[in-house]
Amino acid sequence: MTLEDAADMVKRHEGLKDRIYLDTEGVLTGGWGHAFHIGSELPFDVCLKLFYHDFGNAIKDVEFIQKKFGLEINGVREGVLIDMAYQLGVVKLLLFKKMLAALCIEDYDEAAAQILNSKAAKQCPSRYKELAGLMKKGEVY
Numbered sequence: 820m821t822l823e824d825a826a827d828m829v830k831r832h833e834g835l836k837d838r839i840y841l842d843t844e845g846v847l848t849g850g851w852g853h854a855f856h857i858g859s860e861l862p863f864d865v866c867l868k869l870f871y872h873d874f875g876n877a878i879k880d881v882e883f884i885q886k887k888f889g890l891e892i893n894g895v896r897e898g899v900l901i902d903m904a905y906q907l908g909v910v911k912l913l914l915f916k917k918m919l920a921a922l923c924i925e926d927y928d929e930a931a932a933q934i935l936n937s938k939a940a941k942q943c944p945s946r947y948k949e950l951a952g953l954m955k956k957g958e959v960y
Contacts, residue, residue: 829851829852830851833851833852834851834852835850835851836848836849836850836851837849837850839855842854873905874901874905876904877901877902877904877905878901880904880908880909880912881897881900881901881904883909884900884904884909884912884913884919885897885900888919888922888923889923890919890922890923892922892957893957895953895956895957895958895959896922896927896953896954896957898953899934899950899953899954900912902946902950903915903934903939903950906939906943906946907939911939915933915934915937917929917933918930918933918934921933927954927955927956927957928955930954930955931951931952931954931955932951934947934950934951934954935947935948935951
């Protein structure tokens with residue numbers, strides 16, 4: 820048996836799961852039986868792949884929000900929403916109703932204030948201070 824044959828056999832036995840799940844021993848597992856043990860190494864190339872997957876989802880989420888609310892914002896403000904969507908997910912980003920309402924009327928001062936007046940800003944103050952500043956000014960400073 821070649822190594823390729825052995826790899827095919829292992830993959831066949833493990834079965835590909837494209838979702839993280841708990842195996843029969845209660846271990847987080849995904850892919851072809853890859854165990855995600857706390858503290859185990861995650862190779863850089865895997866980290867990059869996961870990042871760009873999630874980043875792509877954040878972009879799609881922001882495009883959805885822009886279309887839903889008819890937002891016409893510049894690239895800097897769009898970047899703020901992408902950052903927030905990446906961290907929070909679209910469901911939680913949609914809970915920023917006052918921020919979105921402010922964006923609809925191009926009140927960027929209020930949108931920035933709403934970013935700062937959030938649980939996320941309390942949890943990650945430096946991140947959200949930067950995001951609020953970018954939202955307010957609409958330019959990288």
